[in-house]
Amino acid sequence: MERKISSVQLALLLFLCSLASLLISNGSFSIMAAFLPAMVLVGAALVPAFLLGRKQGFLPALSSWGKGAVIPAAFLLVMVCLFMAAQELRVYGFFLTSTVYPKAQMGIFLIGTGIVCAYAAGMGLEPLARLGLWASVFAAVVFIAFILGLAPSMKNMPVFHASPEGMSVFFQRAFRVACASEEALLFLILAPRARSRRQKGGKGISLWLSLAVIAAILTGLLSEIALGAYRETRRFPLHTAAAAAHFSPQGRMDLLFLFLYTGAVFIKISLWLYGGCFVLRYLFPRMRRGILAIVCGTGAVILGFLPFTQTITNLLLSGWMLAFVFIGPLVPLLFFRKGASQ
Amino acid sequence: MDFFKRPLASVRTYEPPHGDSSLQVPLEASLADRLGHIRDRFDKSMDLVIHEISVCGISCAVLMCEGLVSTGTFSEILARPLTALTMESPTPEKIHEWVLSDSLMAPDQKEIKTYFELYRFMMSGFVILFIDGVPGGDAFGLQGFPGRSVGEPEGETNMRGSREGFxxxxxxxxxxxxxxxxxxDLIFEMITFGEKSLTDGALVYCRGTVSPALLARIRRRLSKVKLDVALETGYLSPFLEKGFSLFSSIGYTERPDTLCAKVAEGRVALLLDGTPFALIMPYLFNEHFQSGDDYSHRPYFATFIRWMKMLAFGFSALLPGIYVAIGTFHPELLPDILLSKLIESDQSTPFSLMPEALLVFFLYEIMREAGLRMPKPVSHAVSIVGALVIGDAAVTAGIIGAPMVLVVALTAISSFVVPTLYEPVTILRFAFILLGGLTGLYGVLLGLCAVLINLLAVDSLGIPAAAPCAPFSLYVLRDTLFRWSWRTLARKDLRVAGLNGSDMAPKRGR
Structure with a gap:
């Protein structure tokens, strides 16, 4: 039987997932600042899921509610996991072909990354959690290097405003950011794999959300400082900023960026694939995790080649994800309460 | 899930090999029958020695395997008292009683009941005494077989400390x-391996320090050993490891002092007759970078040496791959002067960087293997020829570039800094060259991720092999990434089973 991970390890894994999206985000500082209320909203949305899932998980809870509901829900969840992994593979491939390997075929990166991530998913959550701590430390070191490297540009730093268009726009933006928080669903899937102590679980969620907010604000700030108005013309502004940073032996910090981004993406895709395996194992308990990882990895790579993956993931990130996280657990939770009172 | 756990009673425990079932027959009372059976069984084997003697008028026989018994000790403490024995109204039972209770013919004396025991003891250097009319026999440990004297272990040389090796x-x-x-509290638990070889071994552990769960796990895994012949501890390690990994979760040592240090930390060692290499269980990844000298050197220097070893390990696995990746896909990362040298060398050689690196490392491995297997005087010649061929002739002939020779030399020297990791490093080096040459730094990074996951997934008998780095344990790092002074190290004993992430660690209070 797989051992459980600690809530801090889970928090760091989710933070690295958030980081994988933040590093290639081209949002301005005002968009990144909206992460603060957005993460508060995500935290609030996670409360019912956390209460329900911390001991036994969402699917076992749903299965005790009605056997008919759990199988379609599980398949839906597997498909969501595979689509998210596929989309992340596509984004990573797109990043590499846009910045580092302009002449290469994206398929090579889809297949290569898919194989390694499926292998990691097959090895289980524990090695990923162990890697998460050191990847987070590395992320902190890289951010410090970015700050030092971009320090010479700070003398011309303008004053930033988090909500130049007014508070209503700011909160609408925050709501959109919260809706696109895919890590919330990952949390829902992985929560039963973390040790279930209510107080520590709460601390873990707070740690993840706080780190994500700090990383978001730093990302927005650094790209604005380094690039200014030029930022809007760039697809990956932080990568451009890293390449322009002065603090490195060769005057190039984009290699550090590549290392960090690859590490974060690797963890994110592996977690989605692991999530897929975890749910599949619920449906097919006798199947070995390695086989399920191969199935999920192959599925994600195939979906990565299909053009409609982008459309489906955009749809998921437009609010369905948060609704799934927020409303999904409420039903069995209410049912349990009802059952308990009867 | 405790519900599904097997009850403890049904857990398999260690059972020694029973050998040939036809030998589990009791020894008869008649001396002639016994000797007849034994002669039949040995057939034409010339090392069986049988002396039929008369002790106080009773027929007896002394059996031994030639070359396994110390003849001087045999004649001094067994043959002489036995032949000089006088007894009033002797009977076979009286002589047997005298042998068992009134004499001391060997420090190690056993009664044997079956042919299986007879052959086992006799072939372990015991002298067997049969008395006509008394079923069974008596075995006397008078071993005197030739063996290598205690010398310094060649694979684990230390500057300070003991020079003794197993x-x-x-x-x-x-x-x-x-x-x-x-x-x-130091226990040597005898254990036997091999249905045919019946090789003696010993589990070594310190009672009170070792985790009972760890010990039970090791015994359970050893119970699964099904071998005809066990000639080296390497035969047993696959039975003690779980899952596939490039990195072994079982260590080995030739040094008694290293073994004692490990046992004092709650580890279990396994020694096997016929090999100087003892297995250490569990074995953590960071132990590859430790040596006995670390604890004799001053702490700052020991810490420096450890970091240097880790760097050398990284160098030996990654340097050729990164060099090939950067040279092929990301030349802009190289300093201008180095880049111009590289271009110059690339233009004068027929191969691109990846085939060149593969070729040179393959040649290097051939020469290393040849040097290792050859008699020592010849191996020196092989090394010289290799150095001349690769280092000089190949560069002069324009087959390989001088920067590649530099990379190979650096990598080769680095790989000898941590000899216990030579096997995984060699494979990883070739893998990273291929990944770097085909996909650049992306491939190297992805390969590194896979290797890290592989390493982090290794459990050495329930303890994460990457502990105490991952899972992280700050206190234990005092003797991992750093080597604190003995004043600090001696303050609290380290128990390997109590490390973070171990499934044998004591549960903390809520």
Whole structure:
């Protein structure tokens, strides 16, 4: 039987997932600042899921509610996991072909990354959690290097405003950011794999959300400082900023960026694939995790080649994800309460 | 999930090999029958020695295997008292009683009941005494087979500390450990492997320090050993490891002092007759970078050496791959002067960087293997020829570039800094060259991720092999990434089973 991970390890894994999206985000500082209320909203949305899932998980809870509901829900969840992994593979491939390997075929990166991530998913959550701590430390070191490297540009730093268009726009933006928080669903899937102590679980969620907010604000700030108005013309502004940073032996910090981004993406895709395996194992308990990882990895790579993956993931990130996280657990939770009172 | 756990009673425990079932027959009372059976069984084998003698008028026989018994000790403490024995109204039972109770013919004396025991003891250097009319026999430990003397272990040389290393004989090895660990808590648990070889081994652990769960797990895994012949501890390690990994979760040592240090931390060692290499279980990844000298050097220097070893390990696995990746896909990362040298060398050689690196490392491995297997004087010649061929002739002939020779030399020297990791490093080096040459730094990074996950997934008998780095344990790092002074290290004993992430760690209070 797989051992459980600690809530801090889970928090760091989710933070690295958030980081994988933040590093290639081209949002301005005002968009990144909206992460603060957005993460508060995500935290609030996670409360019912956390209460329900911390001991036994969402699917076992749903299965005790009605056997008919759990199988379609599980398949839906597997498909969501595979689509998210596929989309992340596509984004990573797109990043590499846009910045580092302009002449290469994206398929090579889809297949290569898919194989390694499926292998990691097959090895289980524990090695990923162990890697998460050191990847987070590395992320902190890289951010410090970015700050030092971009320090010479700070003398011309303008004053930033988090909500130049007014508070209503700011909160609408925050709501959109919260809706696109895919890590919330990952949390829902992985929560039963973390040790279930209510107080520590709460601390873990707070740690993840706080780190994500700090990383978001730093990302927005650094790209604005380094690039200014030029930022809007760039697809990956932080990568451009890293390449322009002065603090490195060769005057190039984009290699550090590549290392960090690859590490974060690797963890994110592996977690989605692991999530897929975890749910599949619920449906097919006798199947070995390695086989399920191969199935999920192959599925994600195939979906990565299909053009409609982008459309489906955009749809998921437009609010369905948060609704799934927020409303999904409420039903069995209410049912349990009802059952308990009867 | 405790519900599904197997009850403890049904857990498999260690059982020694029973050997040939036809030998589990009781020894008869008639001397002629016994000797007849034994002669039949040995057939034409010339090492069986049988002396039929008369003790106080009763027919007896002394059996031994030639070359396994110390003849001087045999004649001094067994043959002479036996032949000089006088007794009033002797009977076979009286002689047997005298042998068992009134004499001391050997320090190690056993009664044997079956042919299986007879052959086992006789072939372990015991002298067997049969008395006509008394079923069974008596075995006297008078071993005197030749063995290598205690010498310095060649694979684990230390600047300071003991110069003693294990040899191939189990008992002297156990004595070397006992001399350093004078406590009755140190246990040597005898264990036998191999249905045909019946090789003696010993589990070494310190009662009270070792985790009972760890010990039970090791015994359970050893119970699954199904071998005809066990000639080296390497035969047993696959049975003790779980899952596939490039990195072994079982360590080995030739040094009794290292073994004692490991046992004092709650580890279990396994010694096997016929090999000087003892297995250490569990073995963590960071232990590859530790040596006995670390604890004799001053702490700052020991810490420096450890970091240097880690760097050398990284160098030996990654340097050729990164060099090929950067040279092929990301030349802009190289300093201008180095880049111009590289271009110059690339233009004068027929191969691109990846085939060149693969070729040179393959040649290097051939020469290393040849140097290793050859008799020593010849191996020096092989090394010289290799150095000349690769280092000079190949560059002069324009087959390989000078920067590649530099990379190979650096990598080769680095790989000898951590010899216990040579096997995974060699494979990883070739893998990273291929990944770097085909996909650049992306491939190297992805390969590194896979290797890290592989390493982090290794459990050495329930303890994460990457502990105490991952899972992280700050306190234990005092003797991992750093080597604190003995004043600090001696403050609290380290128990390997109590490390973070271990499934044997004591549960913390809520």
């Amino acid at each position: 040899n191939e004989l189990l008992r002297p090895n156990l004595a070397m450990i006992r001399r350093r660990f004078k406590t009755p």
